[in-house]
Amino acid sequence: MEASRSDIEKETGRLEAFSDGVYAIAITLLVLELKVPQELSGPGLRHALAGQWPDYAAFLVSFATIGIMWINHHRLFTLVRRVDHLLLVLNLFLLLGVTVVPFPTSLVSRYLGHDGERLAALVYAGWYVVIAIAFNVLWRYMSSAARKPALLRVPPDSPEVRAIHGQFAFGPPLYALAFVAAFWSAVASLAICGGLALLFLTPPRTLPAGR
Amino acid sequence: MEASRSDIEKETGRLEAFSDGVYAIAITLLVLELKVPQELSGPGLRHALAGQWPDYAAFLVSFATIGIMWINHHRLFTLVRRVDHLLLVLNLFLLLGVTVVPFPTSLVSRYLGHDGERLAALVYAGWYVVIAIAFNVLWRYMSSAARKPALLRVPPDSPEVRAIHGQFAFGPPLYALAFVAAFWSAVASLAICGGLALLFLTPPRTLPAGR
């Protein structure tokens, strides 16, 4: 018996609603890291606010990165035709990655410009390597030609699928670069993460599509 | 090949779900700024609660402002027919603005009635200028006649579009007024922001529609 179109949309719709909720909350909780300076005079407040640049930098990079991850998640699921149990589980692993982001963000906010900043940046960029891998695992499973019936509603060799393959393959090595850079400089590592967010903000068709 | 009506609704639907999540969380996180006074006797508690008026004022203005922004977002997207990559990115910038609101709110709560209140109000009103500009950029892009096929499902010269053009054009200069007022008085600046929220709460057709 074939499930109706409407049942299938409800099925993927709820996975998307849960995922959207997790993304929306993780991206909004980042603001809790922006602390109001306490007990200061007027000029002291100006200096204190300016001195919080690591907080703002870490906030912006994390916001942009989670935002990009949401756009990518959205793109993947516009191609999905049906959902199975393992897809739910792999998506949960990806959401674990997204959910944790406020913690390394907070670590970088706190330690940038202090002793321990390189360790903080290692954790931060390293976590993005983990998420990039989780994205690739999810996508490889979704687009696998071995699944019958297919989870995607486009064939595995369609241009959309190949474009995403091409773009996603860059994620883990590029974040690994940010990870390695953190052994030398925390600021450089964070800047690479920020640059990657900007890069992935550009539409996918302008990136090499793996052919 | 034309995407079906149902695909398009799913597409915009998910952008709306993510945006609704961010708005709902940002507006609800504001309550975390309302702190319970500690270690006080009965009469002391009454004074302490009454003395927190800056917290309540900042909470109410921010709640009303985010609420209005949600209603406006909702209005814009009832006109949307399809979503493209740049629209997702511009919407993300707008959500960045919304997400951050609890931080300047907290700043105003903390400093209103103290040294540094004008700087706090400058940051607060200045941030609303940024959001008002982000709204205009998003809307100009959405309603641009140059996009083919159009992102809106009504023509660029329809009354709905012109009414929104007219209303939105007022946002940045009016919030700039609140920003400038903060150089003289933090309370006046906050009052202007509150007044603008009330103004935008009135239905759009009662505002000048730009003709």
Added chain:
Amino acid sequence: MEASRSDIEKETGRLEAFSDGVYAIAITLLVLELKVPQELSGPGLRHALAGQWPDYAAFLVSFATIGIMWINHHRLFTLVRRVDHLLLVLNLFLLLGVTVVPFPTSLVSRYLGHDGERLAALVYAGWYVVIAIAFNVLWRYMSSAARKPALLRVPPDSPEVRAIHGQFAFGPPLYALAFVAAFWSAVASLAICGGLALLFLTPPRTLPAGR
């Protein structure tokens, strides 16, 4: 020109999504009031956890109350056919009420069993009076026979509408009772609020329907 059925559902759907988000977040933020006791030995921990009964009581009453309010909101909107600007604004006022609930909850948690507990209970029950009034205002507007075309998809004299009228009319006076009780006893006031949540948990048709 008549809006299509699908447009209308999208319209009310998004209002519901935003409202569901606010309810879900407000109800979940309550858990942040449950604090883990610090720096205690094993037996000390047991006493400390048991000594937090005001936290648990306030949490449960607030959880049940927000839950009931969500069920009622859900019931109202199953009857809605279309949404207008003032309905969005009145709904926003109701959500303001819901969003704030963690603050008086926290106040009761902190002061129950201490000096100031009656003031805390006054604020708590008083806030529920405000929300009950906001619910009635929203509902009167939704069900008004004066709105053309009607916002509801059932006639103003249908049994569903009259049943809700009957149930909602009880809200403000009953919460006012809890408010008045707080002048004598904070525990009694909180118990009344809890009892009202249980009462409203029973299906509506078992309550007097106003005829």
Added chain:
Amino acid sequence: MEASRSDIEKETGRLEAFSDGVYAIAITLLVLELKVPQELSGPGLRHALAGQWPDYAAFLVSFATIGIMWINHHRLFTLVRRVDHLLLVLNLFLLLGVTVVPFPTSLVSRYLGHDGERLAALVYAGWYVVIAIAFNVLWRYMSSAARKPALLRVPPDSPEVRAIHGQFAFGPPLYALAFVAAFWSAVASLAICGGLALLFLTPPRTLPAGR
């Protein structure tokens, strides 16, 4: 008069949206338990981060458990055809269980490795027993043959229903095992909870289906 298919989907859809919101927020609030160590040198930070293993362990077990509960909730509601008042109330009890999870998680994070760890683990595992029972109560009600018209869209003796019966029946005794284990060892209790999450992550058809 029969409600249309579209009305029914809207009805269950909103219950799912609210539930998804609560699950998404509860699972994301867990990250607030991961605290950034303060005021430490570089090597001190490494030790401090490594010394937070109870936080990471409790976070992972709770994340996996809430994630599994969401997948199970999702599975149940794919079978639902209509919603009644008592189903809303029973679902609210289940969500109460989910919402509270960050509190026992925080308790375990704080006390694992210290005096009081067994009490913390008792509360933690005991709470999962409560949730498992709430799941069974909700499911028994949903799948009851006595409800006319049926809440499910499959008959009470269908394979899907029997498979879920079989799987859910294991929940309370297995979490009770983790509860009992906490009298001897907090770590063993937490490990059992983690193992159960992994077990329930496997697709349902690989578990005994009660025949």
